Amino acid sequence: MIDLQIPSVHKNVGESAANYIETLTKPSGSLGRLEQIAIDLAKMTGNEFPNITPPGILVFAADHGIVNEGVSAYPQDVTKQMVTNMVDGGAAINVFGRQIGAEFRIVDIGVVTDVSEKEVINRKIRQSTGNFAVELAMTKEEVEKAVQIGFEEATLFMESGVKCLIIGEVGIGNTTASSAVLAAITGADPASIVGFGTGISKEQHENKIAVVQKAIAFHQPNSKDAIDILSKVGGLEMAAMVGAMIAAAQKQTPILLDGFISTVSACVAKLLAPGVENYMTLSHQSAEPGHLVAIQHLQIEPLLNLNMRLGEGTGAAVAYPILLSAVNMIKEMATFASANVAEKT
């Protein structure tokens, strides 16, 4: 298992950033939350003038046996097809990634079919998880392997120069796995978490709630044991995302969370490695109802609410320029003294 120790954030650097922001040529507090974002990034990176460029988008792809229960609006084949689409640059995450000058990598951690594209990093652990309505999603060893792989791939990505990590996913059925994981962690009724995912019908939604309720009753996951929860009702890409988040936090690299799957994985990461959450910023609030439950659990404030519900890392890529604005503010604005502007009377 990977090292789970998370370094403390640099509180003193945050304090100097806050003091320095007070000297910039603007009324105190007038850049609102951008000011706190700059302070938070300074605390994470240990640099009063943080560098978050280039951002890196790391997508983990995997399939889910739970799709046999009729929980998604799309066929399982779409996972592999979207991996190909991402390699070809046509997915939403490619578009938004290009627009922010992001580096992009995609890892196959458990797609059910063979992925032959050489651009896809092949770290397949198994072909899809098991159907957790009737069996374990995966063994505890497989969970630990996926966490380890996520950790390794994120580490390599950061070593290549990435300064802010966006961790995305693709995997048909993963809103069901995320709902079950969140129900296991929070104890909340799946009925208050389960949403419409890719756009299922009302009948399918009722079935999806029942599937998650039954799975929780069947497996009785231990709410305090991240590995137990992932093994019983999780996903391979979720476990890899957890490992990637821990790697970023250990390198004191800011993590920009995306939507439902990303935030649920962040809740798991916090359970496994407390302190990891201090390196996270939440990009947006997804339309998936369970996202609010995860947000409240993590006690983190989303930057945007655009009614998005796609995943892939898209919300994070769209929100990244907000982080960049905060950083450029503290790096480039003149001070009252340097610009010879009169201070408040």
Ligand SMILES: Cc1cc2ncn([C@H]3O[C@H](COP(=O)(O)O)[C@@H](O)[C@H]3O)c2cc1C
């Ligand atoms: C074309 C397409 C592209 C996607 N990109 C991300 N997702 C998102 O939707 C899926 C989860 O929803 P559910 O649990 O309802 O299957 C995941 O692949 C997630 O990344 C997509 C879904 C589709 C159909």
Ligand SMILES: O=C(O)c1cccnc1
């Ligand atoms: O919020 C998300 O991340 C999400 C919602 C629906 C489908 N896929 C992802």
